Amino acid sequence: MIKIIVHIYHCLHVRGGLGIRLELLEDVERYYENVFKNQDDWAKDQFRRFCHDLLSETDPFPCVLGVQGLKMGELEFTFVPKSDQNYEKLAGELSNYARTSRTYGRNTSFVAFFEPDEGVDSLEQYEKRFWNVLNQLHGFDNQPWPNDIPKHPDDALWEFSFMGEPMFVVCNTPAHQKRKSRHANTFMITFQPRWVFEDINGNTKRGRHIQDIVRSHLYSYDDVLPHPSLKWYGEKGSHEWKQYFFVRS
Template sequence: MNIAVDTSAETARKLQTEAVHRLKPNSGLPYWDKAELGSFQAGHLPQWARDGLTSFRRVVLDQRFPCTFATTAERNGQLVYAFAETATEKGDVKHIADAIVAYLDSLADLPPNKVDFQVLVALIKPMMDCPLEEYGTMAQALLQSLHECDPAPWPAEIPTDENDPLWSFAFAGRGLFINFSTPANHARLSRNLGVCMALIISPRDVFDRVAGPTDKGRRVRSMIRERTKDYDDGLPFAPWSSSAYGEGAVGTERSQYVLSDDNETPISLSLKQCPFHAKS
């Protein structure tokens, strides 16, 4: 007697595994560096990934782009890139998690002046007509999924209460500075980095060294705020942005992950409104 076996789930897993494999360079690393993206093998990336990378670079290399650190890092070939088909599928979340771990490991071999500009950019496959609120929901789900598969315990020095002014997301034993940019940010152009949702990741301590709550850091943030206001056509800098980090000002670290297109109403279902849940 022949017994029919439903292999749809197995087929789906196989297809996603193949999709993730296509998004890796020949080195086997889960992210791409300047050399790999400049070689012939980059042509094997799906068209959406190549288009997403091109549009991202076009934005950050614009002389008006407010974050001069990102512009300098891209010009110097110090940004590294990971690509994912979705922000929610298990295989894609693992791929992003692997990229973060590999990226953090790579920093140990770099001198401090290189570490400051070495940033991981994860680009998610574009979605047609996706509203900003839905991007907020996906961002929250991705961070929660990353937390659930974190290979390391939560760092003892970072509060677990996300309302604490010193809280930051942590992964692989290290505090991280993270923000999301989306193609649905039509007014806040500084949070629109092309056709893909972009996840920007760097170590929290590196961000604090460059733009933290110090005299130098305040000057840097002030400069970026002014440039951001001009770039966003006069839209004031978000009151719950990362400028509040560690200073007890309006907003907390989590409230800047996804920013709305105004300064009055947080994004529905964003991290600001749906608290992060620490795993036990």
């Protein structure tokens, strides 16, 4: 059963973590046609492009966790229209997800697509918008900051947290051209709970294996070398927030 909530402000929220499996492009076509049949064309188009990118067999997408999460139906999606500029409703969706994310599966993420805006087209503009979204979301967070997460970004262990849940955040934009792993056809932000990475780090066999796969795919997928900020959380010389938005295209 697919649970769909269409909000008054016309933001479509789709919970994918209910056992929906999208392993083939044909599955994607059937899924979005049924789910989005009454939605705006931009939402249908962005979801379709996203799924086609992640499920490509000829050009494997580097984020293997995201690909597996999509195939297993463990991702959650929301679509934010241009009319929603204060992101209060987005905060509500992310709040619900933060409370229930552990029920989705180990490869879960929350993916927010923003309606294309012709007035924003440069990396600098997208970067400013990205941090504005995080700042506004933080303003709606009514839970205490996690005790084990520093409160200042200068600390190497700082990371964005929401509703008491530390999260790794990734922004994709149309302005990222050469770094195709960060390209999207619209402004898009993905939130991954920190617990997803509990056994994925440089000290675990699984972590090193995933890192090898991701880096191998990055070399063939992107037209530039992997970004020097790509490090494990807590690794010496690492500030995870520098991975949120890459200022080099």
